[in-house]
Amino acid sequence: MTKKKWGYLLIALMLVVFTACGSKEGQDTPASSGESESQSSQSEETSGEEKEMTKLTFVLDYTPNTNHTGIYVAQKLGYFKDEGLEVDIIQPPEDGAPALVAAGNAQFGVDYQDTIGPAFARENPLPVTNIAALIQHNTSGLISLKENPVNRPKDLEGKTYASWGLPIEQAMVKDVIKKDGGDPDKLNIITGNAASIFSMEGSDYQAIWVFYAWDGIAAKVKNIDSVYFPFRDFNETFDYYTPTLIANNDYLKENPEIAKAFLRAVEKGYKYAIDNPEEAAEILVEAAPELDKDVVVESQKYLADKYIDDAPYWGQIDKDRWNRFYTWLYQEKLIEKEIPADFGFTNEYLPGFQK
DSSP states (O other): OHHHHHHHHHHHHHHHHHHHTTOOSSTTSOOOHHHHHHHTTSOOBOSTTOBOOEEEEEEOSSSOOGGGHHHHHHHHTTHHHHTTEEEEEEOOOTTOHHHHHHTTSOSEEEEOHHHHHHHHSSSSOOSEEEEEESSSSOOEEEEEETTSOOOSGGGGTTOEEEEOOOHHHHHHHHHHHHHTTOOGGGOEEEEOTTOOGGGOTTSSOSBEEEEIIIIIHHHHHTTOOEEEEEGGGTOGGGOOOOSEEEEEHHHHHHOHHHHHHHHHHHHHHHHHHHHOHHHHHHHHHHHOTTSOHHHHHHHHHHHTTTSSTTSSSTTOOOHHHHHHHHHHHHHTTSSSSOOOTTTTBOOTTSTTOOO
16 A cells, blocks of 8 residues: 555655756756766776676665566676676655656666656656566555455445545546446545555455555465455556656667666566576565565565566567556546657667567
8 A cells, every 4th residue: 555655645746856856848858967977887998808887776666575576686696797787776765766767866767657647747747768567467456355355346335445545546446346337436435544454354444455466465475364356357447557667768868778788687687586486585585684575475476477477578568558548547637638649658678679
């Protein structure tokens, strides 16, 4: 719950902070002087065949979890080093990963298609581009306790949903209820900042939004009998991309080969996690020892076949799915300005991409 709320709440802060950074108009304008500093560290020959490592900053969207495993594997197993890259993985600041990337103070980061949508729906869109899908299909949905189950959206009639109080989130929940033949007006919505599957018993709510790969798996590991359904089972529009890798537009334009090298290393990291989920889980726990190892291992096993799934290659973003979700946002008046088709993403830096 906290993770998704974090993303939505940071949109407003992101726009304010980016403006304060002195950005110029247009998507492809320089974001800040911080970018030029990062670019100055690009590879330069020193002596003989030795080259200086290219230093990059990569900002997470949240605390480390199995969405990020491939990044940590690439760092631990030397895949970044093999590409001549020295990557600093950092936690997101209060104003969020997209703001830091847009300002040029990080070249790459993690975000989500839904939360970044409002930042694209403006006269001067945030100058970042989604360059890879970390998980091919949306694994988020609603979870409830088996003793008082919500087996499908229609079952939410007369029940209470603990919401973050955000328009896009609530609109999606009401949409799937309607699609399932239910009456969304019969749903009781409360705001529950601390709501979780672990505190649901005895609470005044019966359903919450979770990412199954983490919270759903955690409930299973902790022997909490639960019922879960994904949003995309009831509306294909909600099979959008979450999470994604984002990059600074100017950095992509001026350093395309570095971007490709970065993604080559990241792809190797995720493919290793696919083939070796338990070993990859060990690498993540080593990097973030505060994590529950049992949850990490089971989550890693679950995601092993979700990173690529049915896509033709790792990281691919399908334009039809991408566009469909942003069209829905505009039609539902959840964003003020229509986002142009194919805007905000590219596959061209991915190792598997072919023109």
